[in-house]
Amino acid sequence: MSTIDWVVLSAAMIFIVAYGVWKGRGQKDLESYLLASRNMRWYTIALSIMATQASAITFLSTPGQAYADGMRFVQVYLGLPIAMVIISITAVPIFHRLKVYTAYEFLEDRFDVKTRTLAALLFLIQRGLAAGLTIYAPSLILSLILGWNLTYTNVAVGIMVIIYTTFGGTKAVSWTQSHQMVVITVGMFTAFGTAIYLMPEGVGVLDATRVAGTLGRLNAIDFSFDLTNRYNFWSGLIGGLFLALSYFGTDQSQVQRYLTGSSVAQSRLGLLFNGLVKVPMQFFILFLGAMVFAFYQFAAPPIFFNPKEISQVKQSTYAAQFESLEEDYRDAFEAKLPRVHALIEAHESGSAEEIASSRDALFRADAEMAGIRAEAIEVLRANDPGVDTNDTNYVFLTFIVNYLPTGLVGLLIAAILFASMSSTSSELNALASTSIIDIYRRFINKDGSDQHYVLSSKLATAFWGVFAILFAQYASRLGSLIEAVNILGSLFYGTILGIFLLAFYVKRVGGTATFLGALMAEIGVVWCFVATDISFLWYNVVGCVLAVAFAMVLQPFVGSRRTGTAT
Numbered sequence: 233m234s235t236i237d238w239v240v241l242s243a244a245m246i247f248i249v250a251y252g253v254w255k256g257r258g259q260k261d262l263e264s265y266l267l268a269s270r271n272m273r274w275y276t277i278a279l280s281i282m283a284t285q286a287s288a289i290t291f292l293s294t295p296g297q298a299y300a301d302g303m304r305f306v307q308v309y310l311g312l313p314i315a316m317v318i319i320s321i322t323a324v325p326i327f328h329r330l331k332v333y334t335a336y337e338f339l340e341d342r343f344d345v346k347t348r349t350l351a352a353l354l355f356l357i358q359r360g361l362a363a364g365l366t367i368y369a370p371s372l373i374l375s376l377i378l379g380w381n382l383t384y385t386n387v388a389v390g391i392m393v394i395i396y397t398t399f400g401g402t403k404a405v406s407w408t409q410s411h412q413m414v415v416i417t418v419g420m421f422t423a424f425g426t427a428i429y430l431m432p433e434g435v436g437v438l439d440a441t442r443v444a445g446t447l448g449r450l451n452a453i454d455f456s457f458d459l460t461n462r463y464n465f466w467s468g469l470i471g472g473l474f475l476a477l478s479y480f481g482t483d484q485s486q487v488q489r490y491l492t493g494s495s496v497a498q499s500r501l502g503l504l505f506n507g508l509v510k511v512p513m514q515f516f517i518l519f520l521g522a523m524v525f526a527f528y529q530f531a532a533p534p535i536f537f538n539p540k541e542i543s544q545v546k547q548s549t550y551a552a553q554f555e556s557l558e559e560d561y562r563d564a565f566e567a568k569l570p571r572v573h574a575l576i577e578a579h580e581s582g583s584a585e586e587i588a589s590s591r592d593a594l595f596r597a598d599a600e601m602a603g604i605r606a607e608a609i610e611v612l613r614a615n616d617p618g619v620d621t622n623d624t625n626y627v628f629l630t631f632i633v634n635y636l637p638t639g640l641v642g643l644l645i646a647a648i649l650f651a652s653m654s655s656t657s658s659e660l661n662a663l664a665s666t667s668i669i670d671i672y673r674r675f676i677n678k679d680g681s682d683q684h685y686v687l688s689s690k691l692a693t694a695f696w697g698v699f700a701i702l703f704a705q706y707a708s709r710l711g712s713l714i715e716a717v718n719i720l721g722s723l724f725y726g727t728i729l730g731i732f733l734l735a736f737y738v739k740r741v742g743g744t745a746t747f748l749g750a751l752m753a754e755i756g757v758v759w760c761f762v763a764t765d766i767s768f769l770w771y772n773v774v775g776c777v778l779a780v781a782f783a784m785v786l787q788p789f790v791g792s793r794r795t796g797t798a799t
Contacts, residue, residue, distance in 0.1 A: 233633075233641055240642030241649075244415065245392065248650065252396030252408040252657075261682040265401040265689055266333055266665050272406055272492040277502030279413045280406045280489045281480075282509065283654035286413075290517065291420065291651050292369050296537075296624035298521025299528075302451040304463040306518050308718065308769065309511050311473025316507030319481045320500040322736055327487065328496050333669045335487040335732075342735040343743030345674070350747055351731050352670035354754070355484055356663060358724040360696060363659040364703025365720070367393070370652040371704065372625060386704040389652065394697035397657040398690045402492060405657045412650035419647025420520060423628075426636055427523045432530050439576045440526035446575060446591055447529075447598055449522040452515070462767040471769030474776050475718075478725035480506075482732050485662035524631050529572045531635075535561040535608045537626035545615045557608045564604055568597035656700065664692035719768040723761060726775020727754045733776065734783055741783050744790040749783030 233241070263269055272280075297305050323335075332338055336355070340348035371385040397405060428437055444450055454464040461467065480486045480503065493499030535558050536542055545554045571594045578586035609621045632644045668689050673680070680688070727750050734741050734749075757775040760766050766774075 233645075234638045236639045237642030237645075240639055241646050244642075244646035245649065248408055248412065248653065249392055249396050251411070252405070253399045262333070262685045262689070265686045266661075266669075267488070268402045268406055268492045270331075270492055271494045272498065273494065274498045274501035274505065276406055276410055277490050277493055277499060278505040278509075279410045280492075280658070281486060281502055281506045282513075283410075283413045283416075283651070284485055284489060284658035285479075285506075285510070286416070286513070286651055286655070290514075291416065291648050292372070292628060293625050294514070294517045295521030295524055296627035298449060298518040299525045299627045300624045302449045303515070303518040303522060304451050304454055306452050306511070306515050307454070307463045307465055307468030308472050308475075309514050310465065310468035311470065312476040312510050313507040314473055315476035315480060316503045318477060320503050323481045323487075323732075324490065324499050324503070325496050326736075327491060328493070328499065332491070334484050334666050335482055336484070336666065336670045339731065339735055343746055347731065347743045347747045347750070348670060349674075350750055351482070351728055352666050354724045354728055355482075356666055358720055359483065359485055359659055359663055360699055361703055362720055363656055363663065363696065363700035364706070366652050366656045366659065367700050368704040369625070370649045372629070383705060386701050389649070390656075390697055390701035390704070393653050393656045393660065394694055397660045397697070398693045401689070402488065402661055405654075405661050406489070406492060408654065408657070412654040415643075415650050416647045419644045420517060422640055423632065423636070423644055424516075424520045424523060426640065427520070427527050427631070430527060430531070430635055435530065435576065437523075439579075440523055442579055443529050443572055443575060444522040444526040446594060447525070449525050452518075459770060460765045460767060462769070467767050467769040471722075471767070471772050474729060474772035475722060475725055475769060478729035478732075478772060478776070479721065482728045483662075483721075483725070484666050485658045488662050488665060489658065521628065524628060527631070527635075530569065532562055532565045534630065535605055536612065537623040537630050538620070539626075539630075541612055541616075541619055541623075545612055548615045550611050550615045554608060554611050557604055557611065561601060561604045561608070564597070564601045568594070568601060571597045660693050660696050660700070663696040664689045667692040667696070719761075722768045722771040723757055724754070724775075726757060726772040726777075727779050728775075729772065730776040730779025730783075734780055738780070738784065741787050742790070745783045745787040746779075748786050748790065749781070750779050752782045753778035 294305065326338065327335065330338060330341065334352070336348045336352040339351055367386055367390045371382060371389050375382040375385040396408065428440070431440055441450065454461070455466075456464055457466050458464060459467075490499035490502055493502065534542070542554075545551065571590065575587070575590040575594050578590040612619045613621060632641060636644060668685055672688060672692075673685060677684070677688075730753055731746055731750050734746050753775050756778045757771050760771055760774055761768075
């Protein structure tokens with residue numbers, strides 16, 4: 233990076249950490265530290281919700297996902313707007329009326345302590361692991377660009393988040409996220425504008441879109457019903473609805489964002505705004521990836537986007553073979569380029585016969601490049617059997633580093649780092665809240681002072697930050713990060729959602745039946761993951777349905793129910 237890029241990046245990072253610490257100063261009681269004194273307005277809540285969900289994985293991996301697989305990933309979010317309406321009607325008023333610190337406190341009021349604890353532990357497991365993924369994503373950027381050791385980079389990024397989250401609490405998290413989302417939004421639009429600007433003369437947005445569409449990168453909606461198809465309309469609408477209901481309705485990292493609202497109306501507005509904006513935002517990020525793909529139809533792409541793996545193979549006995557494939561790949565690109573221009577010219581002429589002919593020729597040329605790339609990946613695998621052959625996480629990063637002008641590289645890297653920090657800070661904040669409120673204060677020290685619990689929350693934040701840093705070392709084995717984080721959540725979200733649905737809507741089911749039903753449901757979800765090819769989005773449906781069904785079947789055999797005041 234240039235000196236200007238370093239200045240932009242360093243200034244942004246110093247500002248956000250210092251601002252977070254300053255904004256959260258002077259918090260002495262537990263409510264102000266964990267819930268920002270419950271006085272946040274809807275726009276701060278909305279930006280905080282969006283920033284929590286839109287981690288660096290979203291902005292780093294999603295464009296690469298579109299580059300490799302098209303835009304069909306957007307279907308994951310089709311159920312989200314419906315979920316926002318349901319949560320606004322049901323969960324928000326109950327949580328506000330009870331003035332809970334965590335979503336899981338409600339479960340003890342409705343059921344019993346063991347059900348509350350089970351839900352809290354499921355959250356702690358999956359969100360603690362997910363926090364590691366959100367730290368790993370930006371560390372990948374810095375280690376690649378600067379040549380730093382990935383382990384040390386994970387530690388450095390994690391420590392920055394730990395500092396302002398620990399000292400600033402929820403207030404610092406919410407306020408810094410507002411500023412981070414502004415930088416992130418500017419950064420993404422800048423990258424999009426750059427991709428379009430760098431297209432060859434005479435190639436506009438419509439031309440680039442036609443090229444991307446012809447080669448299958450605009451496949452946003454698929455109405456076919458197939459349980460093994462990871463992304464289609466039905467898995468997104470149904471499975472995505474269950475995923476969003478669980479994430480926004482039961483995941484403390486999101487629930488804590490709208491528990492800070494000054495009223496039910498403010499919290500509802502924050503959620504509903506997210507429901508309106510999230511799908512278009514995700515569509516735009518995927519479309520950005522499609523435009524990066526279109527750009528690489530005119531500028532030669534690397535045969536493999538992970539430079540670390542290329543460097544390793546070029547230092548091995550396979551170097552000559554790999555370099556020969558690279559040369560073949562460049563030749564294939566040069567042969568393909570006229571066919572790309574021919575497709576654009578065919579569309580301008582309007583001749584259906586010319587369009588079909590140019591499309592077929594482009595397909596053949598693209599298949600030839602894909603075949604050479606596949607051979608290169610086999611060489612990488614021969615050199616290192618444990619190599620990660622999924623390079624989608626590096627696509628957008630490579631574009632940023634190689635093609636954005638001076639100054640904008642620093643801005644984009646700052647945007648992606650901010651995305652990571654905003655999401656990770658929410659996760660650490662929520663993990664600390666659940667650890668202290670649902671575990672420590674409930675079982676270990678019930679009579680501590682507010683100052684004691686604030687200090688304990690800060691220590692818990694630091695603990696989970698260290699845990700996330702340690703898990704980040706494993707994240708490189710998980711392939712596409714945007715898929716990995718959704719798969720991880722789907723292993724737990726359905727079961728947790730089933731517990732909450734029983735709490736809200738099925739008064740005749742008690743705590744013991746719910747507890748046992750949830751355990752059996754989680755076993756069923758893990759079995760689906762290990763033994764079937766069902767798309768991960770359906771895990772949310774399976775876990776929820778099994779938890780509800782098992783609890784209702786078990787209820788007559790496990791004694792009398794308990795119904796709390798919240799229902």
